[in-house]
């Protein structure tokens with residue numbers, strides 16, 4: 001099985017940076033994967049022998065105010081078609097209203113997921129992670145995508161379930 005992993009979260013939390021870390025081939029041939037739409041950005045990756053598909057969301061500019069309705073729709077659709085969801089939040093911003101809103105949606109969706117706190121570089125990991133327990137989505141996973149720190153460990157954990 002080739003799991004489809006969706007990256008969701010507010011603009012600027014580092015989704016596209018993580019997407020680039022996780023994919024060698026960009027723009028996977030969507031036509032080869034029944035059920036995937038063309039509205040989002042797909043990439044293919046492989047960990048050892050295990051292939052996976054990554055879906056980037058929120059790539060359209062102009063959503064700086066947060067999770068507006070169009071972006072929310074896109075994120076919800078990506079969540080629906082995914083086998084696993086990586087929910088990215090920003091260590092520097094702390095928990096925001098948009099984070100809560102997406103967290104509520106994810107709880108209702110009931111998909112396998114992992115809360116990931118990105119941009120932990122230069123911060124005290126334990127202190128920062130503590131803030132995010134209030135989202136009620138379990139243990140947050142620390143990441144510094146732009147430093148490629150935690151990426152292999154994250155994808156290894158995710159694929160372990162498939």
Ligand code: GDP
Pocket residue numbers: 009010011012013014015016017018058118119120121143144145146147
């Ligand atoms: P997206 O809007 O969620 O796709 O976020 P991007 O991947 O475009 O990243 C937004 C900004 O955050 C960019 O300037 C990245 O370089 C920066 N960024 C991404 N990951 C990290 C990280 O781990 N640490 C730091 N300090 N900055 C990061």
Ligand code: MG
Pocket residue numbers: 012015016017057058059
């Ligand atoms: Mg992006």
